[in-house]
Amino acid sequence: MVDFNMAEDQVPLEKSNGEQAPEPTGRPPTGRNGMEAEVLLQEISTFCRRHQMAETTFGRRAVNDGKFVGRLKYGGRVTTSTVERVRAFMTDASKAETNGDGAPQLQGFNSALTVSGGATPQPGPELTPEQNFRFYDNRQKYLMFVNTCSEKWVVADRITQELEHIRPNPPALRLFDAGVGDGTVLARVMRSMHRRFEKFPFYIVAKEISLEDVRLTLEKTPDRFFEHPATVLILTNLNYAEAPWLIPNNPEAAARIVWKEVALQGTTTAEFEQQITELQPFLAENWRASVSKKTGNPVYEKPVVLVLYREDCKFLLDSVIPKRGAIRADYDLVIASQPFRARAPVEFKAKRVLAPLVKSLAPGGRLLGIHSCGGDPALEIIQKVWPGEQPFTTSRHELLRATKNALGRAAHNFSFISNSDAKSLFRYDMHTLPNEIDQESSIGTSTLLAAWNAATYVAQIEDQRLAQVMSDQNYLTATKEVLSERGGLWFFDESYVISRKRDLH
Numbered sequence: 001m002v003d004f005n006m007a008e009d010q011v012p013l014e015k016s017n018g019e020q021a022p023e024p025t026g027r028p029p030t031g032r033n034g035m036e037a038e039v040l041l042q043e044i045s046t047f048c049r050r051h052q053m054a055e056t057t058f059g060r061r062a063v064n065d066g067k068f069v070g071r072l073k074y075g076g077r078v079t080t081s082t083v084e085r086v087r088a089f090m091t092d093a094s095k096a097e098t099n100g101d102g103a104p105q106l107q108g109f110n111s112a113l114t115v116s117g118g119a120t121p122q123p124g125p126e127l128t129p130e131q132n133f134r135f136y137d138n139r140q141k142y143l144m145f146v147n148t149c150s151e152k153w154v155v156a157d158r159i160t161q162e163l164e165h166i167r168p169n170p171p172a173l174r175l176f177d178a179g180v181g182d183g184t185v186l187a188r189v190m191r192s193m194h195r196r197f198e199k200f201p202f203y204i205v206a207k208e209i210s211l212e213d214v215r216l217t218l219e220k221t222p223d224r225f226f227e228h229p230a231t232v233l234i235l236t237n238l239n240y241a242e243a244p245w246l247i248p249n250n251p252e253a254a255a256r257i258v259w260k261e262v263a264l265q266g267t268t269t270a271e272f273e274q275q276i277t278e279l280q281p282f283l284a285e286n287w288r289a290s291v292s293k294k295t296g297n298p299v300y301e302k303p304v305v306l307v308l309y310r311e312d313c314k315f316l317l318d319s320v321i322p323k324r325g326a327i328r329a330d331y332d333l334v335i336a337s338q339p340f341r342a343r344a345p346v347e348f349k350a351k352r353v354l355a356p357l358v359k360s361l362a363p364g365g366r367l368l369g370i371h372s373c374g375g376d377p378a379l380e381i382i383q384k385v386w387p388g389e390q391p392f393t394t395s396r397h398e399l400l401r402a403t404k405n406a407l408g409r410a411a412h413n414f415s416f417i418s419n420s421d422a423k424s425l426f427r428y429d430m431h432t433l434p435n436e437i438d439q440e441s442s443i444g445t446s447t448l449l450a451a452w453n454a455a456t457y458v459a460q461i462e463d464q465r466l467a468q469v470m471s472d473q474n475y476l477t478a479t480k481e482v483l484s485e486r487g488g489l490w491f492f493d494e495s496y497v498i499s500r501k502r503d504l505h
């Protein structure tokens with residue numbers, strides 16, 4: 001019965017009838033068993049993330065087979081009894097933890113691995129999650145969302161509409177992206193800016209606390225430098241109240257700022273890409289974040305400003321390239337797209353994020369704010385599983401009022417534009433195969449999982465609650481019901497504008 005190339009402690013992925021299961025296919029699981037494996041994999045990765053457990057440790061603890069999860073990922077088939085065993089382990093562990101009776105030793109994850117950007121992970125000192133903050137408690141969900149939904153396209157289109165309203169002054173069009181994320185939105189907006197303002201130099205500052213996101217954003221820039229040579233792109237991990245001015249408010253932090261200027265050599269995207277890739281060690285060394293014990297918010301460990309432009313445009317851009325100590329904000333356009341967590345208090349959103357950003361506007365400058373607002377099938381899925389759940393706590397009207405208050409007397413310099421729902425709300429969709437949603441039976445598991453992932457990502461449901469509901473299939477049934485009732489999955493974002501009045505004199 002035992003396959004000789006299977007090590008002792010490996011759980012034979014045998015069929016329920018005891019027959020030897022075929023070797024892993026290396027392809028994602030398919031068919032009913034494939035479906036089960038895919039769902040189980042999703043549950044295991046959520047569980048491991050929440051318990052900060054390596055998948056090998058999980059395999060060893062759940063089924064005494066360190067390679068279990070790996071094989072499952074590679075198309076290994078799984079017997080129903082093993083599925084039940086794995087689920088029982090996860091349920092017990094979660095129960096043990098919630099009853100606080102000292103959940104069985106679940107540690108064994110070495111967070112240092114996440115820091116060493118691409119280099120072979122070397123076991124390092126045990127870093128607490130606080131010390132080694134990674135934004136978004138899970139990147140898979142974020143990147144899966146970005147790739148399975150059209151939000152970034154639709155958001156970029158909405159931002160592009162603002163280009164019609166700005167009147168940049170020499171020497172450059174000045175744009176600030178308040179939390180660039182993976183850079184998909186910014187890259188699309190830079191393309192639209194090139195089309196609209198081809199002969200204008202660009203001064204673009206993108207704030208981002210997450211190392212992974214900075215990497216993903218930089219990957220999208222070589223073509224931008226090629227198509228629009230007169231570009232100065234600045235990335236910084238400073239916080240919202242500092243980043244527009246590229247200097248920390250705290251003098252001690254300002255004294256230890258890491259300021260790196262890179263004049264890109266050459267004229268081709270390949271040359272730019274190579275030089276940008278060579279920045280990895282610098283980024284891994286300096287772009288670190290941890291969680292503030294006081295606020296629970298991510299904070300940079302070292303203040304960093306990275307300035308990029310083409311060497312062959314240095315002369316042309318001399319008055320655009322920021323000079324330390326002589327930096328002005330004066331942005332024509334500030335993008336504040338999903339810049340804070342939905343459940344953050346309105347005071348935090350207004351005082352700590354929007355008010356400082358608004359003060360960085362040039363006369364005639366505009367801040368465009370965008371956030372999720374619900375009222376869509378995605379929220380229906382959430383409320384089927386968590387009745388009464390309301391993730392989107394702050395409407396654009398409340399946010400504009402709170403920002404006006406936070407600005408105090410300076411508020412009269414600005415216009416607060418909430419627009420009608422028809423103008424403010426916009427929809428984006430989850431990509432599905434044509435007529436896949438027509439009949440309930442034809443909705444594939446990957447579509448169900450993608451829908452569940454997108455709905456819980458947008459509603460920013462914490463892993464702990466996710467793991468609890470993913471120990472049975474109800475969440476998939478709820479997702480399927482909404483998809484077939486509504487004929488697809490879409491979401492609503494709402495937008496608002498705060499513009500700085502032009503100097504009248």
Ligand SMILES: C[S@@+](CC[C@H](N)C(=O)[O-])C[C@H]1O[C@@H](n2cnc3c(N)ncnc32)[C@H](O)[C@@H]1O
Pocket residue numbers: 135152155178179180181182184185207208209210213297298336337338339340341
């Ligand atoms: C979902 S991403 C949005 C990315 C991009 N603007 C977009 O619309 O695709 C959220 C962004 O907000 C930033 N962010 C959210 N909360 C933050 C906080 N408390 N402190 C610093 N940055 C935060 C993240 O770093 C990230 O860039």
